[in-house]
Amino acid sequence: MNQLQDLVTGAAGSPWVYFALLGVCIVDAFFPPVPSESVIAALAAIGSSTGKPSVWLLILAAAVGAIIGDNLAYTIGRAIGTDRFAWMRKPKIRRAFDWARGMLDKRAALLVITGRYIPVGRIAVNMTAGATEYPRRKFVPLTVIGGVSWAVYSVAIASAFGRWLRDQPLLAAVIGIACAIVLGFLVDRIVRHFFPSxxxxxxxxxxxxxxxxxxxxxxxxxxxxxxxx
The missing domain is CATH 1.20.5 (Single alpha-helices involved in coiled-coils or other helix-helix interfaces)
Known part of the structure; x- marks a missing residue:
C-alpha cells in the first residue's frame, strides 16, 4: 500500500500533470466519458496533503481547460448540430439537449454557468448554444465565469480532505473523488428541480x-x- 501511495504521489508531483489536467478538462467539455472532476479531486487532495502538485496551478490549468473546452463545444455544436453522432442520440443525452434548448432563451447566463458543474449538462448547454447560434460575444464571458468558479470549487472541496488526511494522500484522493461525484449529482438534481426540462x-x-x-x-x-x- 505504501509503495502504491509513493507511486501515485510521485506521479502527481510531475510538472507534466498540469498539462495532462489541461487536456482532460478540454476534452471533457465535449466528450462525457473523460472524468475531469475525478482527476481534479485526486490531484487536489494529493497536492494539499503533500505540497505537490500546486493547488493554485491546478486551479489555473482546470479553469483554462474548462474555458477552452466549453468554447470548443460551442463551435462543434454550431458546425454539426446536436444529433450527428450515435452517443448524442442516447436518451439521457437527448433529454439533456432538449432541456438546454428549452432553457437557453429564458436563463442563458444562469444556464451556461451552472451547466459547467454538470458533466453531461455542460456538453448539452454549450453545444446547444452553438447549434442555436447564441451570440458568441455573450457566451465567452459566461464560460470564463463558469470555468473559473468551477475550478476553484472543485479544487477547494478536494483540498479540504487533503488537509484533513495529510498523512494519507491516497485515501484523501479517493474521498475527494467520491465527494466530487456526489456533489455533481446533487447540483444536477437541484438545477433540474428548479429549472425543469x-x-x-x-x-x-x-x-x-x-x-x-x-x-x-x-x-x-x-x-x-x-x-x-
Whole structure:
C-alpha cells in the first residue's frame, strides 16, 4: 500500500500533470466519458496533503481547460448540430439537449454557468448554444465565469480532505473523488428541480389544458340539461 501511495504521489508531483489536467478538462467539455472532476479531486487532495502538485496551478490549468473546452463545444455544436453522432442520440443525452434548448432563451447566463458543474449538462448547454447560434460575444464571458468558479470549487472541496488526511494522500484522493461525484449529482438534481426540462413543462401544460377542457365540457353539458328542463 505504501509503495502504491509513493507511486501515485510521485506521479502527481510531475510538472507534466498540469498539462495532462489541461487536456482532460478540454476534452471533457465535449466528450462525457473523460472524468475531469475525478482527476481534479485526486490531484487536489494529493497536492494539499503533500505540497505537490500546486493547488493554485491546478486551479489555473482546470479553469483554462474548462474555458477552452466549453468554447470548443460551442463551435462543434454550431458546425454539426446536436444529433450527428450515435452517443448524442442516447436518451439521457437527448433529454439533456432538449432541456438546454428549452432553457437557453429564458436563463442563458444562469444556464451556461451552472451547466459547467454538470458533466453531461455542460456538453448539452454549450453545444446547444452553438447549434442555436447564441451570440458568441455573450457566451465567452459566461464560460470564463463558469470555468473559473468551477475550478476553484472543485479544487477547494478536494483540498479540504487533503488537509484533513495529510498523512494519507491516497485515501484523501479517493474521498475527494467520491465527494466530487456526489456533489455533481446533487447540483444536477437541484438545477433540474428548479429549472425543469421542456418535456416536463409541456407535460404540465398539457395536463392543465386537458383539465380545463374537461371543465368546459362539463359546464356545456350542464347548460344543455338546464335548457332541456
Amino acid at each position: 421542456t418535456g416536463e413543462e409541456e407535460s404540465g401544460d398539457t395536463r392543465h389544458d386537458d383539465s380545463r377542457r374537461e371543465d368546459e365540457a362539463g359546464e356545456r353539458a350542464e347548460a344543455r340539461r338546464g335548457q332541456g328542463s
